[in-house]
Amino acid sequence: MTFQSTVPNVFFGGDSAFGPKNIITAVAHGHEAAVSIAQLLAGENPRNRPPPTTNLMSQKMGIHEWSYDNDTSLDVRYKVPWAKAEMALASIRVEVELGFDAATAFKEAQRCLNCDVETVFNQSTCIECDACVDICPTDCITFTGNGEEPDLRTRLKAPALNLAQALYVSGELKTGRVMVKDEDVCLHCGLCAERCPTGAWDMQKYLFNTAMAESAKRPGRARAVQGVPA
Ligand code: SF4
Ligand code: SF4
Known part of the structure; x- marks a missing residue:
């Protein structure tokens, strides 16, 4: 339309x-x-x-240039305040939803899952220090020998149970291993990119346009x- x-x-x-x-x-x-x-x-x-x-238009974000806070928020959704029922029912001209004040709007925005920000891996700069494996809160990064996807799924740090979501597998690294990432459980927190000493992980923002x-x-x-x- x-x-x-x-x-x-x-x-x-x-x-x-x-x-x-x-x-x-x-x-x-x-x-x-x-x-x-x-x-x-x-x-x-x-x-x-x-x-x-x-x-898709890619916006490279770069190390320590996050446009979001990567602290994961456990807050539940904030309720939008309403006008008192007696006022709202007294006149059709009264706005019922009053909207957030600035402080509550900020807290609500902090709940964003940042699903428009993707991890992008550059295998040529990875030195296989495993620091990203260590820091990932969901254990979704594994360095292991290459193989077919069903075989790789049996060797991951955490089980990749969603078969509808393909694994993110890099090319072969210097030691012969590959980086395998289960996209299904990635929080988009950016900690892997923040920890990586060589910038092999980057967070890139995509705008659907x-x-x-x-x-x-x-x-x-x-x-x-x-x-x-x-
Ligand atoms: S963005 Fe966070 S959850 Fe995703 S791979 Fe990196 S450290 Fe793990
Ligand atoms: S932290 Fe960076 S250099 Fe180290 S294994 Fe992970 S991607 Fe490679």
Whole structure:
């Protein structure tokens, strides 16, 4: 869907267009509308959609440049405060959800699992010191001899039980071993990258950017979308 209204330069979605649904649906509508607006501004038909999952933009984060705190939070979800029932029921104009104050919003944000930040392994700089194995809180990194995946699964530091999730296996290292990582239990905490003395582990952030998938075919426009003069 383009989320374009009958007035071509007006787009709308979420609750205002389709009635109450959850915030994720509204955000998805906003994202799709943004794709449509990018198409319109480029003089193209908003109905021409970029293929989904075709473009990921990598943002290298580097050692000690995390954009997040890697201390794992055990806090449960914070409740959004509501207006008192007698006030909310007295008038339809009263906002029921009051939103977080700044301090609570910060604590809620700290619960983020950082699933958009991935561990990336560079085998050429790994000196096989095993420091990352030692520090990983979920034991998801193993250095071992190579083999077929079913065989590798029997030799990991912690059992990799989700067969639907492929193992992350490096090329052969200097001692003949390989690095094997079970992505299924990685917390994205970044401790492996922080501990690694050679920077062989890095945390890289990925932005899913459907609007740029189509733009990638037109170099001039891709630069404009990124905020770089075309
Ligand atoms: S990011 Fe954390 S959980 Fe994932 S491999 Fe590194 S140390 Fe282990
Ligand atoms: S800490 Fe770094 S150098 Fe040491 S084994 Fe892990 S990836 Fe290799």
